[in-house]
Each structure stands twice: as C-alpha cells, then as structure tokens.
Amino acid sequence: MKLLTPGPVPLPEAVAEAMALQPLHHHSQEFLEIASMCWKGLQQIVGTTQPVLLIGGSATVGIEAAVQTVHGTGAHVAVISHGHFGQRIVSLVSRCCSAITVHEVPWGDTFTVDQIETIFKNISKPDAIWMVQSETSTGVTLDLDAIVPQIRSVWPDALICIDAVTGIGIHRFEFDTLGADVVVAGSQKGLLSPPGLAAVALSKRAWDAAAASSQASSLSLNLFRVLEAYQKGRFSWTPPVTLVRALSVAVDLILKRGLPSTWTHHEHLTEFLHQELRQRHFEIFGKATSHAVTVVKVNNAPTIIHRLAHEHGFVVAGGHEELQSSVLRIGTCGAVSREDLAECCSALDHTIHQSRV
Known part of the structure; x- marks a missing residue:
C-alpha cells in the first residue's frame, strides 16, 4: 500500500529506521541530547527564537493546550474559518472562552485582505484571533503575509494564533518575522514523522497574556509546566521517546535539504x-x-x-x-x-x- 494522504504520510527511510530502534529511557543522557537537537531544529523550521514545545498527542491536543493556557474564560476570541479544521478550533475555543466570534467563507474559498479589513473593523476588540494556515479539508491556504498585517493595522494588540498543522515544513512560515503569537504543528505532515507529537510555540506577548489569564487548570495541557521542564532540558512527564527520536531525524533531514x-x-x-x-x-x-x-x-x-x-x-x-x-x-x-x-x-x-x- 502507498500512503498518499495529507497525514499520516509515508516516512523517509531514515525516520522509519529510527522508529524500529529499542526505546531510550526518557532521563538518559542520550535521549536528552536527541531532544535538545530536536528542539533547536524545530526553532529553525518554525522560524523563532522562542521555545518550540513538544507535547505527546495529536495537533488538536496542542491547539487545546494553547487555548487553555493562553486565553482566560472572559477572553473574546475571533476565529476566521474556511473549513473543517477552522470549525474544530471553534469547538475548542468555545469550551474555554465565554465570548467567541466566528467568521466563515464557503468551503473551497479563502479570505481576501479586503474581507479581513471589513470583518475586523466591524467587531468589538478581540483578545485573540485564530486561523488555519492550510485547511486540510479543502486544500486552500490563507495568505498570512497579507492577512496578519491587515489584522494588526486594526487590532495591534490582539494575539495572532495559527494552526499551521499542514503548513509547517510545507509552506513558508517564519513565526517571528510574521509577528504571530501562537503556532501549532503536528509531527505527521510536513515534519515527516508518525502521528503523536504536537509542537507549540508562543511569543513573549502570548506568554505574558497566559500568565495574566491564570486560566490553565489542566495538568497535562498546562504549557507553563511543559515550559518549566523544557528550560531544564527535560519533559514534564514521560514523552513518546521513539517519536521524539524519529522527529529529530526528520528535522535533521529537512534542515539539510x-x-x-x-x-x-x-x-x-x-x-x-x-x-x-x-x-x-x-x-x-x-x-x-x-x-x-x-x-x-x-x-x-x-x-x-x-x-x-x-x-x-x-x-x-x-x-x-x-x-x-x-x-x-x-x-x-x-x-x-x-x-x-x-x-x-x-x-x-x-x-x-x-x-x-
């Protein structure tokens, strides 16, 4: 069978070989060195000097962790949705925040800069705005280089949050240059690895907003706990060690290319x-x-x-x-x-x- 889905994806041989190795202990020096190289490589791929945190689970878990950590219950979150995964963000945000505004276009379409300007000039101030860079359900992208500056021109203080699950490693994405505040990716698409890891990066402004919100009631989805362990070169709890090793190999392949x-x-x-x-x-x-x-x-x-x-x-x-x-x-x-x-x-x-x- 030849896998031609948008995730999971067929693995490069070196990544598949890494998956076949015996697991390492998660506190071993060998594993921690692999994890460190993986984290550093992900920063290059995402285009940021901020930590890129790894969480065991799907990209949806990563989005939920970001939502629960960053947004307070009273936050006003706007979502621009152009497909199934935009609607999934709506579902995740609505479980956390009391005020949510949803803006949609028909499936198969995208948002133009003029539409974005009209939308955001006619809503009350949002604390955060979520969007999907590459909508896997429709095969349609957003032009982030045009849309993000337009949003910033209207609401400069709003957090820009991006599902880049089918974008990172496929489309050009430079987190710091773009001026985004939250980005989430998954291991099983452009990162050339099996499913099971979410990668999450927050800007300093997003971390500050998260600290002010005091929202993160979850233990396993609390990004502050993940960050605390990351700063010590470790994971908060046992990670999927073989997936981390495979992802490290994949990251190296991407950067060498x-x-x-x-x-x-x-x-x-x-x-x-x-x-x-x-x-x-x-x-x-x-x-x-x-x-x-x-x-x-x-x-x-x-x-x-x-x-x-x-x-x-x-x-x-x-x-x-x-x-x-x-x-x-x-x-x-x-x-x-x-x-x-x-x-x-x-x-x-x-x-x-x-x-x-």
Missing part, C-alpha cells in the same frame, strides 16, 4: 499533481492553493477510495462533512515522488472508468 528547497519541493510536487489531474480531465476543488493536499471532485467518493486502495494499492483520504461523498484528497507531503502521484492519477482514472460513476 534547506527550508527554501523544502518549500519549493512541495510547490513543484503540487503543480505536477495538478497537471496530471487536469490532463485526465479531473476537476480540482476550490482555490487549491495548499501544497500539502489537493482535493479532487469525484462521484461516489467512498467507493472510489475503497477501490483505489484494494485494487491499486493507493490510500487517499476522503472528504469531511458535506464533502464526504463528492471528493477525495491526495497528499503531497512525506516521502512522495512524482512517480507515485502519476501512478495514483492513472489508477484513479482507471477506477473511475471501470466504476462508470
């Missing part, structure tokens, strides 16, 4: 996939600006996805919610080649014609 080359690689893979799909007369859903995933319109998608896997050996992802029966999603992150994508498109073409759907 170079971030600009990594971003360009994903851009070119996506362009190639779009070309292959259009040559076969497939319709691509929405604005299609993500370099991590492409959403393809098909009839009877669950049947097509099943046949692709069982007859051709390609595992692709299905759609979310109202798109469940009408799209499939092909990932372009991880150890994926042009040959993989061309063969998948050929198999998809064959399956469609054989199914007569």
